[in-house]
Amino acid sequence: EVQILETGGGLVKPGGSLRLSCATSGFNFNDYFMNWVRQAPGKGLEWVAQIRNKNYNYATYYAESLEGRVTISRDDSKSSVYLQVSSLRAEDTAIYYCTRSRDYWGQGVMVTVSS
Amino acid sequence: DVVLTQTPVSLSVTLGDQASISCRSSQSLEYSDGYTYLEWYLQKPGQSPQLLIYEVSNRFSGVPDRFIGSGSGTDFTLKISRVEPEDLGVYYCFQATHDPLTFGSGTKLEIK
Numbered sequence: 001e002v003q004i005l006e007t008g009g010g011l012v013k014p015g016g017s018l019r020l021s022c023a024t025s026g027f028n029f030n031d032y033f034m035n036w037v038r039q040a041p042g043k044g045l046e047w048v049a050q051i052r053n054k055n056y057n058y059a060t061y062y063a064e065s066l067e068g069r070v071t072i073s074r075d076d077s078k079s080s081v082y083l084q085v086s087s088l089r090a091e092d093t094a095i096y097y098c099t100r101s102r103d104y105w106g107q108g109v110m111v112t113v114s115s
Numbered sequence: 116d117v118v119l120t121q122t123p124v125s126l127s128v129t130l131g132d133q134a135s136i137s138c139r140s141s142q143s144l145e146y147s148d149g150y151t152y153l154e155w156y157l158q159k160p161g162q163s164p165q166l167l168i169y170e171v172s173n174r175f176s177g178v179p180d181r182f183i184g185s186g187s188g189t190d191f192t193l194k195i196s197r198v199e200p201e202d203l204g205v206y207y208c209f210q211a212t213h214d215p216l217t218f219g220s221g222t223k224l225e226i227k
Contacts, residue, residue: 035216037164045156045164045207047216063215064116097163102154102209103175105163 002026002104006096009109017086020109022098029079030054033101036072036083038094039108048072048096051081088113117142119208119219127225134195136222138208143188145212152211155184155193158221159204167206168193200226 008020022034033056036048049072052059060072071084081098088111095108118141128134138153145151155168166175168184171191181202183194195202203226208219 037218044205044221045158045209045218047209047218050216061214061216102156102211103166103169105165107163 002100004098004100004104004106006098006106006109009096009111011112011114012088013115014089014113016088016113017084018088018111020083020085020096020098020111022081022083022106024079024081024098024100027100030076034072034074034081035099035102036081037097037099037102037105038092039097040091040094043094046094049083085111090114116215117144117210117213117217119210119217121206121208121219121222123222124220125223125225127227128198129227130200131197134198134202134224136193136195136206136208136224138186138191138193138219140189140191140210142213144191144210145188151187153184153186153191154209154211155182156207156209157202157204158207159201162204164207195224198224198226202226 003025005023033052035050038046050061051072069087074081093113097108098106120139122137144153151171153171156164158164167178172184181196185192205221205223207221
């Protein structure tokens with residue numbers, strides 16, 4: 001059974017940084033691209049970042065709205081993917097979802113940016 | 116960036132009737148490999164989104180055949196025949212052809 005669990009959310013002050021983690025199991029992690037998608041309260045879905053697998057040289061792609069403030073990474077030995085977000089702003093407040101090539105999704109983790 | 120325009124914004128449907136959602140792209144979504152990376156998602160209230168359709172018309176595992184995706188180029192449609200209570204929620208189209216990847220703004224399906 002595919003399992004995806006995001007951790008690392010919480011309350012962060014504006015200007016701060018956060019590292020979200022996504023632990024997975026139940027599939028061969030090495031074979032898949034991984035994505036982060038976020039959803040601000042009451043709003044639609046926004047794709048954030050993608051990291052491809054080793055076959056694609058771990059290429060990374062980012063939403064333009066976040067580029068320069070966000071870094072996606074993965075550790076195949078731990079079947080995990082990470083999202084580092086810096087210079088956090090109030091508009092980064094959202095549920096952040098980790099997805100396996102968008103076919104399986106975690107339950108999401110809430111990030112609140114507020115003083 | 117590719118803009119996906121979904122219509123209608125909301126839809127109220129009688130149980131058993133058909134629902135249709137349109138997704139129009141600002142650019143062709145056909146990739147150089149010949150595939151069209153247009154997907155449909157349903158987000159039920161209080162839940163994570165779930166993949167319904169990938170590559171325009173392929174149903175993901177376990178998705179009922181009441182869900183039918185079609186289209187090409189820049190115009191795509193999701194049809195839900197015989198709407199059931201569990202179909203309510205917000206439907207999103209999504210493109211993975213062009214970087215950055217983008218979602219449509221969503222269509223809320225309500226049951227009359």
